């Protein structure tokens with residue numbers, strides 16, 4: 001038998017034979033018994049609100065390879081450079 005109850009959590013049974021989390025009847029001695037009733041547990045939970053966990057969203061990250069950016073380097077054309085050198089033409 002699975003130690004996980006109807007609610008999917010590992011649980012123990014209360015004094016009134018219920019899942020300690022959801023109150024689902026656990027009619028088996030397999031479960032560990034806790035010396036409290038489900039109602040008592042609920043009351044305790046009311047007085048002690050659950051700790052609000054920081055909501056961290058873990059997105060499943062697919063391994064995305066970095067995009068290969070190929071920058072076309074502007075090649076100085078030797079012809080233009082030569083022309084620039086010949087700009088100093090006296091008028």
Ligand SMILES: [Zn+2]
Nearest residue numbers: 005007019022
């Ligand atoms: Zn349960």
